[in-house]
Every structure is written in C-alpha cells, then in structure tokens.
Amino acid sequence: MSAEVSTTEKPALWTRNFVTVAAANFLLFFSFYQLLPILPLYIIEKFATDNATAGFIISLYTIGALACRPFAGFLVDTLSRKPLYFWTFFAFTACFLGYKTVGILPILAAVRFAHGLFFGISSTASNTVAIDALPASRRGEGIGYFGISVNLAFATGPMTGMFLYEAFGDTIVFAISIILCVIGLILVQTLNVPRKEKKPHAPLSLDRFFLTRAIPQFVNFIFVGFAYGPVTNYIALYAKELGIGGSGWFYALIAAGLIMNRIMTGRLIDRGYLIHLVGTGMTLNVVAYFILAFSHSPITFFVAAFLIGTSLGLIFPGYQTMCVNLARHDQRGTANSTYLSGWDIGIGAGILTGGSMAGYFGMHQPVFLACAIALVIADVLYFTWTARHYSKNKLEG
Known part of the structure; x- marks a missing residue:
C-alpha cells in the first residue's frame, strides 16, 4: 500500500529555494511599483520641469530594461546565477538612493536608465532561478504561483506608494523601497543555487541571446x-x-x-x-x-x-x-x-x-x-x- 502511495506522490513544489526566490521577487517588484505613481510628481517638483520631460525620463526605465534583455539571458546562462542575481539586485537597490541624491536632470536620466538595466538582468535571473527550483512535472503550476509575486506587487505597490507620499512625502517612499530591497538581498544571499559546471565555451550564436x-x-x-x-x-x-x-x-x-x-x-x-x-x-x-x-x-x-x-x-x-x-x-x-x-x-x-x-x-x-x-x-x-x-x-x- 505504501509503495503505491509513493509512486503517485507529487514532487515538492514549495521548496525553500522556490519560496525564497518568490519572496525576493515580490520585494524587487513592490519597491519599483510603489515608486511608479509618485515619480512624475517628484521629478516635476524637484527639477521644475514639464510633463513631457518627466515622461521621457520615466520611459528610460523601460528602454534600459529592454536594451539588456538579450544580454541578460546570455549572462544568466553563462555566469553563476546567484552572484549575478545578487549584484544586479544590489545595483538596482542603489539606484533608489540615486534618485534622492542627484541634483542634475541628465544624471537623473542616467540613473533611471541604469535602474531599468539592472532590473532587466535581475528579473531575468530571478525567473530562471525559480524555474530551476521547480520539478519539470509541476513547472506550469510553479510558474503560475511565482507570477503571483509580481501580481501582488502590482496590486499593492502603487496604492502604498501614493498613500505614503500624500501622508509623509517622497523621502519615506524611497527609504522603504531601499529597506525592502535590502531584505530582498538578504533572501537572495540565502539561496542554495548550485555552481555552474565549467564547460568549454560554445561559439557565439544568435540563440545564445x-x-x-x-x-x-x-x-x-x-x-x-x-x-x-x-x-x-x-x-x-x-x-x-x-x-x-x-x-x-x-x-x-x-x-x-x-x-x-x-x-x-x-x-x-x-x-x-x-x-x-x-x-x-x-x-x-x-x-x-x-x-x-x-x-x-x-x-x-x-x-x-x-x-x-x-x-x-x-x-x-x-x-x-x-x-x-x-x-x-x-x-x-x-x-x-x-x-x-x-x-x-x-x-x-x-x-x-x-x-x-x-x-x-x-x-x-x-x-x-x-x-x-x-x-x-x-x-x-x-x-x-x-x-x-x-x-x-x-x-x-
């Protein structure tokens, strides 16, 4: 009887690694989403600029994320995933500090572009580490659950950021984003990701990007x-x-x-x-x-x-x-x-x-x-x- 049960038992989905990377992913996205509604107001007020300029600077995030996507996949497949994930997450975190400390609009634009760049790599690494932690027979189910970490951030981040901004100003929003990212970094550091085996470098081709x-x-x-x-x-x-x-x-x-x-x-x-x-x-x-x-x-x-x-x-x-x-x-x-x-x-x-x-x-x-x-x-x-x-x-x- 026990043998029959064991043969039909599903492989574990909610492993420590999977839960940890999902939590870190939520913190990554939440810190970004709570900034989304307040950033145009912050840029217009601090730099006395117009809506069109603020909109252009904000769009540089998407341009940065898109510019690095093909290279992000190559890096994730070539380098050790945990260090890559940690350091790009760290750089993503540092960009929040950049928003508050820079005083020149072109430098703010560079910070915004870099924020998207590091987000593109860290989110690709996060997705890949999560998929590595899933059993093949439950991959679809696991991907669905992992995506909820983004959906929850999308549902709660903008409302939280706007409430904090209206009640306490922009500084508290940036501070909380940094704190949450630091917690995310600690979680990433605890992940147990096997080191990649060193293999002969395959010739560069389009399908590596x-x-x-x-x-x-x-x-x-x-x-x-x-x-x-x-x-x-x-x-x-x-x-x-x-x-x-x-x-x-x-x-x-x-x-x-x-x-x-x-x-x-x-x-x-x-x-x-x-x-x-x-x-x-x-x-x-x-x-x-x-x-x-x-x-x-x-x-x-x-x-x-x-x-x-x-x-x-x-x-x-x-x-x-x-x-x-x-x-x-x-x-x-x-x-x-x-x-x-x-x-x-x-x-x-x-x-x-x-x-x-x-x-x-x-x-x-x-x-x-x-x-x-x-x-x-x-x-x-x-x-x-x-x-x-x-x-x-x-x-x-």
Missing part, C-alpha cells in the same frame, strides 16, 4: 504587451473622459483576475491543457478590450478590467511555459529574456502609439479600439501559427 525557436511566442507576446501599454498609462485619462470615478479600482480588478486565474492555470498546464488555455486567454483578451473600447458605464468599464486580468492570468504563465519548454536546459535564461523582451517591446510600442493616437484624435477611445484590433490579429496568429509551431518543436513539458 535570443531563443529563435520561440519567435512565434515572442511575436504574439508583443501584441499582448502592445494592448496593455495604454492601460498602464492612459486608463485614468480614459476614465475621466467617460465620467467614471475610482479608476484605481481598475488596476485592483486586473490584479484580482490575474491572481485568481494564475492559481488555477498552472495545474491545468501541467495536465496537458497549455495550448487550449493560452488560446482561451487570447480570445478572452480580445473580448475584454472591445468591451473597454465601447464602454459607457462603470459596470462595463470595470468588467473589462476583470476580464483583462483573467485573460492575462492564462496568457502569462502559458507563454512563459511555452518558451521554457522550447529551450534546452542551458537556454532557460535566454528563454526567459526572450519572453520578457516581447512584453517590454509591446508595452513601449503601445505607450508611444497610444500617446500619439490620443493626441491626434483628442480622446482615448480610438486607442483602446486599436488595441482590440491588434489583439484580433494576435488571436489569428496564435491559432494558425504559434500553437502549431509549439506542438511541433517543444523539447519538454
């Missing part, structure tokens, strides 16, 4: 990020145009949908439903953005938010699992950086395109309609190209 086997997933994820970019920057303005108050709840409902679905999605991925779950998420995302684009009441506005979160809860762990399953074991860092690069490119393109469209039309409704149309294209691509490509080329999972 970008997972060419995951091009369809990369392209599809750009479209998903493109649609989400305007949500990050323009949803409050769109709500104001519609006469809807409490736009902060929009993000809370996205986070609720994300967390709810991530908890359920991972187990279904490991049972073989990966392609179907991502397809469902892609189609649901299309529906959500059409509802948002034609929203005229608080009910449809907030329903769209929850549906966006629910669809992303299927899409995020699904695409990441696809990329990892298309990669060799020594390409996991590259797989993660490819996955994250698609998101970064999409977000940046969506924000820039959305801003230009809103300026041209004088309103934000066409922006979200364009996002819905882009997602229709992505949906068609997924079912005609991406899903088939994955079925033919997956290496594991």
